[in-house]
Amino acid sequence: LGPIEQMRRCIVQGDKSGILEKASRFLAEGGDPLGLINDVVLPALEEVGRLYECGEYFLPQLISSAEAAQGVCDLVEKTVLSRGGKLKDRGCIIMATVAGDIHDIGKNIVSMVLKSHGFRVIDLGKDVPLERILQEAKKGEAQIVGLSALMTTTMREMERAAKTIKEENLPVKVIIGGAAVSQGYADAIGADGYAPDALSAVRLVEKLLT
Numbered sequence: 001l002g003p004i005e006q007m008r009r010c011i012v013q014g015d016k017s018g019i020l021e022k023a024s025r026f027l028a029e030g031g032d033p034l035g036l037i038n039d040v041v042l043p044a045l046e047e048v049g050r051l052y053e054c055g056e057y058f059l060p061q062l063i064s065s066a067e068a069a070q071g072v073c074d075l076v077e078k079t080v081l082s083r084g085g086k087l088k089d090r091g092c093i094i095m096a097t098v099a100g101d102i103h104d105i106g107k108n109i110v111s112m113v114l115k116s117h118g119f120r121v122i123d124l125g126k127d128v129p130l131e132r133i134l135q136e137a138k139k140g141e142a143q144i145v146g147l148s149a150l151m152t153t154t155m156r157e158m159e160r161a162a163k164t165i166k167e168e169n170l171p172v173k174v175i176i177g178g179a180a181v182s183q184g185y186a187d188a189i190g191a192d193g194y195a196p197d198a199l200s201a202v203r204l205v206e207k208l209l210t
């Protein structure tokens, strides 16, 4: 097996120390940090999702794999930010995984990639109540609120958020993403944009801020 395939396998098997050791070596040898996300973390979690769906994996395996994946993301974030040097401030985005949803790996990747492109991110975390998001938006520091949801049951929270932000006339745009949602859903709930992945989120933010 090649190194990329071996690293994927570590995540699928929930081997956090194995993946951290291999990923550290990969980065020390000058490997591309965002390549680790795209070629290792994303396909590995897709595979884990498949194994869970077909009943081969249960919650404990899902959790171990997620922890291994998050470990790589933390490592990549450190590397990207240290290689990038001083951060510029191209604008500020509030990021949150909506209430009821604890899936935050995707949101963390989007936050990291936004930061690496010079944006300031106020990351409110996961399972964030709408009231907390509104409270932060009212401070007026951020121009954009970014919401993530991975479940069909929690995506409705985005609709509530987009509607309330419009009703209260808060001076922020709302963008959404996450496996459960689409451009069509963004249009239907009156959000200002949708991005299918982290780099598209950067392009979307750039577009909305100009």
Ligand code: B1M
Binding pocket: 042, 045, 046, 048, 049, 050, 052, 053, 059, 062, 063, 066, 070, 100, 101, 102, 103, 104, 105, 106, 107, 109, 110, 145, 146, 147, 148, 149, 150, 151, 152, 153, 175, 176, 177, 178, 179, 180, 194, 195, 196, 197, 198, 201
């Ligand atoms: Co859960 N889970 N999970 N899970 N989990 C899914 C989402 C699921 C599809 C698995 C399945 O059944 N096939 C399913 C949802 C089904 C549905 O609603 N239709 C599911 C379920 C059911 C559950 C539980 C209910 C299981 C249970 O308890 N019985 C439970 C939910 C608890 C809760 O939230 N209340 C649960 C729990 C968990 C773990 C905690 C074990 C773990 C999450 C750990 C964590 O996040 N810290 C977990 C995981 C890892 C998954 C899968 C396997 C992988 C998700 C992931 O991280 N993907 C997932 C199956 C799958 O997706 N194939 C599954 C990688 C991530 C980088 O992708 O988040 O889509 P994603 O982000 C992408 C883009 O979408 C985009 O950019 C990112 C980078 O490309 N993006 C944005 C995301 N947010 C964005 C925001 C933007 C723009 C772009 O702008 C603001």
